[in-house]
Amino acid sequence: MANSFGSEAILRVGDREYTIHRLDAVTKKHPNAARLPFSLKILLENLLRTEDGLSVRPDDISALANWDPKAQPNKEIAAGDSLYGLFVPMPLRQPDSGDFLDNPHRILIFKRPLEDDFPDPGQLRIEIRKTVIHELAHHFGWTDKDLERFDDKPDPFGEMGGN
Numbered sequence: 001m002a003n004s005f006g007s008e009a010i011l012r013v014g015d016r017e018y019t020i021h022r023l024d025a026v027t028k029k030h031p032n033a034a035r036l037p038f039s040l041k042i043l044l045e046n047l048l049r050t051e052d053g054l055s056v057r058p059d060d061i062s063a064l065a066n067w068d069p070k071a072q073p074n075k076e077i078a079a080g081d082s083l084y085g086l087f088v089p090m091p092l093r094q095p096d097s098g099d100f101l102d103n104p105h106r107i108l109i110f111k112r113p114l115e116d117d118f119p120d121p122g123q124l125r126i127e128i129r130k131t132v133i134h135e136l137a138h139h140f141g142w143t144d145k146d147l148e149r150f151d152d153k154p155d156p157f158g159e160m161g162g163n
Helices: 024-029 031-035 038-050 058-065 111-117 121-139 144-152
Strands: 008-013 016-021 085-088 106-109
Touching (some): 016 038, 024 031, 024 058, 038 058, 038 085, 085 121, 111 121, 121 144
Antiparallel strands (some): 008 016, 085 106
């Protein structure tokens, strides 16, 4: 993974080490990032953690760091690139059983993009199920590449009479 903002750091607690991504590395270059709402700070940390130069580029991180809720959007999200869910893994190298209680894996589901993109209740129900399953698959180590066949099927559950 790339680390263009120098955000990756090691946090040592006792004899254990944790890989973290420090948001203050971004605020050095983009001071407004410190004022982002908490939900966008979670997304910013995820972008830092998954930066690969292809699907997450430094420009994407900078764009989020400079987010202005009053500004007119100057960049369109390509069709099919809406964010419906996000798997946020526990930021530990080798978790033990107690860590899951203090810092569990999280799956975030974003209601508004799903409702905006799927106004039909039947299709919305299918997309919510697909999103939850997609994010759960990340929990088990599947990559986006692994999930392409599932994600590309309009109705993988056969609910709309197809397949």
